Each structure stands twice: as C-alpha cells, then as structure tokens.
Amino acid sequence: MDKLKRKVMNFMRGRYGADQLYNALIITGMVLYFLGATINFGVLVFMAQLLIFWALFRVYSKKTYKRAEENRKFLKWWQPQQKKLKLLFRRFKEMKVARFRKCPNCKTTLRLPVKRGKKTVKCPTCQQKFESRIIL
Ligand SMILES: [Zn+2]
Numbered sequence: 001m002d003k004l005k006r007k008v009m010n011f012m013r014g015r016y017g018a019d020q021l022y023n024a025l026i027i028t029g030m031v032l033y034f035l036g037a038t039i040n041f042g043v044l045v046f047m048a049q050l051l052i053f054w055a056l057f058r059v060y061s062k063k064t065y066k067r068a069e070e071n072r073k074f075l076k077w078w079q080p081q082q083k084k085l086k087l088l089f090r091r092f093k094e095m096k097v098a099r100f101r102k103c104p105n106c107k108t109t110l111r112l113p114v115k116r117g118k119k120t121v122k123c124p125t126c127q128q129k130f131e132s133r134i135i136l
Contacts, residue, residue: 025055
C-alpha cells in the first residue's frame with residue numbers, strides 16, 4: 001500500500017492538480033453527460049467527454065504557470081456570474097417576504113417587503129424616490 005502511495009506521489013510531483021476551473025469543468029461535464037444520455041443526444045455526451053478530458057489534462061499538466069493563468073481568467077469571468085446566481089437564489093428563497101428592485105437612478109438593488117400595489121420607494125444610496133409596483 002505504501003509503495004503504491006509513493007508511486008502516486010511521484011507521478012503527481014510537479015503536476016498542476018485540481019483548481020476551481022477543474023471543478024467547474026467536471027461538474028459541467030457530468031451535468032451535460034447525464035442530460036445528453038437522458039435525452040439521447042450524442043453531441044452533448046461528446047461535449048461532456050471533451051470537458052472531462054480537458055479537466056483531466058489540466059490536472060496532470062506540468063505547465064503549472066499556464067494552468068494557473070487559465071484558472072485566473074476563469075475566476076475573473078465566473079465571480080460576477082456567481083454573484084448573479086446567488087442573488088437569483090436569494091430572490092427565489094425570499095419570494096414570499098421580499099421583492100428585489102433596481103433603483104432607476106443608481107442601479108442599486110433594493111430589497112423591499114412585499115406589499116401589494118403601488119408604492120413610493122426612497123433609495124437609501126442616492127435618496128432618489130421612485131414608484132414600485134408589486135402585483136403578485
Ligand atoms: Zn439609488
């Protein structure tokens with residue numbers, strides 16, 4: 001067992017390993033794979049295999065600088081998306097108690113308590129007043 005461990009460690013020495021881009025590629029690959037297999041769409045399965053292959057290639061790559069650069073670019077793109085996703089989940093979770101509206105003046109997202117009908121809202125950031133209408 002120890003011998004195998006040493007062998008694996010030797011093999012992994014100097015190799016890049018997993019990072020956030022690796023996780024994203026594997027997760028996207030798995031989702032696409034299951035989706036493609038379920039609806040019997042070969043192109044999706046093929047794309048999924050490419051993504052997973054790319055992820056594995058990056059893990060075992062010895063060009064660590066290049067891989068880190070790829071990950072940095074990925075994070076720069078992903079972080080704003082992640083923020084949007086988090087807000088979307090929050091909106092869904094708080095649907096019964098709050099609505100999220102953008103201030104037309106400064107574009108700040110405001111969290112408003114649910115009260116049906118028209119209402120004048122004052123933005124706490126820029127003090128601008130605007131009308132908000134909650135129908136449902
Ligand atoms: Zn504002």
